[in-house]
Amino acid sequence: MRRIETRIDLTDYRIYLEVLRERLNEDAIYRMSMTDIVKLLVEKAMRNYCPDIVVKSKRKRYIRLEI
Numbered sequence: 001m002r003r004i005e006t007r008i009d010l011t012d013y014r015i016y017l018e019v020l021r022e023r024l025n026e027d028a029i030y031r032m033s034m035t036d037i038v039k040l041l042v043e044k045a046m047r048n049y050c051p052d053i054v055v056k057s058k059r060k061r062y063i064r065l066e067i
Contacts, residue, residue, distance in 0.1 A: 010038070 010017065021037050032040070039057070046055045 008038075 017034055017037050021032055021034060024037070025031050043055050043057060046053055
């Protein structure tokens with residue numbers, strides 16, 4: 001099956017994504033990209049609104065670093 005790449009315009013939400021990324025990266029082991037943040041939000045929305053559908057994550061794991 002051919003994979004079609006998705007390019008969604010999130011320009012109006014960029015500031016919120018950047019703030020969220022910086023907040024999560026403050027105490028994370030692995031730095032998250034903007035793509036990882038969007039994937040994280042989609043996965044969370046799917047768990048909340050479609051709990052019967054299981055999403056297989058293909059992104060870096062968010063791991064907090066407790067110092």
